[in-house]
Amino acid sequence: MSIPHPIPHTMPPSHPWLLLALAIAAEVLGTSFLRLSAGMTRPGPTLVVLAAYGTSMLLVSKVVQVLPLGLTYALWSGIGIVAIVTVGILAYRQIPTVGQLLGMALIAVGVVIVNLSGASHG
Numbered sequence: 001m002s003i004p005h006p007i008p009h010t011m012p013p014s015h016p017w018l019l020l021a022l023a024i025a026a027e028v029l030g031t032s033f034l035r036l037s038a039g040m041t042r043p044g045p046t047l048v049v050l051a052a053y054g055t056s057m058l059l060v061s062k063v064v065q066v067l068p069l070g071l072t073y074a075l076w077s078g079i080g081i082v083a084i085v086t087v088g089i090l091a092y093r094q095i096p097t098v099g100q101l102l103g104m105a106l107i108a109v110g111v112v113i114v115n116l117s118g119a120s121h122g
Helices: 014-034 043-063 069-092 098-116
Strands: none
Touching (some): 014 043, 014 069, 043 069, 069 098
């Protein structure tokens, strides 16, 4: 008896991208609650952090079965950085400096370049 592979190799093309988007959203949610967890001393926000990070890792682990690891991580981290800075601005009134904005712009440009250069196989 063999154990079935958790991700069929015939996954529809949109599924890994949807899973990646959900993984990014879960990671941003978890990171957003870090400050509210008060150093993991407040149970409610701490549970949100742990559940969101666990969900994010689970989803990313499925994505890398289909998409290249480097591409997945570049998109996950780059989009996540820009998203969490946006949350910082909106939720915590943390205004980035010009240098930080420039850095985030470079990250965004990098994500676009990675996407436009085509996916590698592997």
